[in-house]
Amino acid sequence: MEQQKNSYQKIYDVVKQIPRGSVATYGQVAALAGNRRWARVVGYALHVNPDPEQIPCHRVVNREGRLSEAFAFGGVNRQKLLLEAEGIPVKDDCVRLEKYQWKRVAP
DNA sequence: GTTGTGACACATT
DNA sequence: AAATGTGCCACAA
Numbered sequence: 001m002e003q004q005k006n007s008y009q010k011i012y013d014v015v016k017q018i019p020r021g022s023v024a025t026y027g028q029v030a031a032l033a034g035n036r037r038w039a040r041v042v043g044y045a046l047h048v049n050p051d052p053e054q055i056p057c058h059r060v061v062n063r064e065g066r067l068s069e070a071f072a073f074g075g076v077n078r079q080k081l082l083l084e085a086e087g088i089p090v091k092d093d094c095v096r097l098e099k100y101q102w103k104r105v106a107p
Numbered sequence: 108g109t110t111g112t113g114a115c116a117c118a119t120t
Numbered sequence: 121a122a123a124t125g126t127g128c129c130a131c132a133a
Contacts, residue, residue: 039129
């Protein structure tokens with residue numbers, strides 16, 4: 001009875017699918033979750049982040065490839081370290097989306 | 108039950 | 121070209 005299909009579940013599912021060494025945008029996750037307008041809900045979903053160990057919020061960035069100032073793990077600083085640990089160079093809290101934005105695996 | 112806000116994105120001016 | 125306003129959904133008071 002997985003009646004727990006609250007919208008967040010879908011968002012979490014998508015975020016959990018982000019492979020290591022890649023990042024995705026809120027709009028991207030929202031679009032994969034069902035609707036691109038969910039971008040805001042995605043941010044809120046990560047804000048509650050019930051499973052930070054399974055939901056790599058640090059791999060989710062905004063459209064500019066920049067991180068939010070309200071990071072949940074302990075600060076944007078933490079996120080920079082995590083992304084660099086994944087192999088994603090972060091410049092001034094910005095990542096090179098053209099190179100690291102997660103691309104939906106070819107269908 | 109209604110109003111306001113929010114880790115965004117896009118369209119329009 | 122940049123800046124602003126709007127739209128969407130869900131949750132809190």
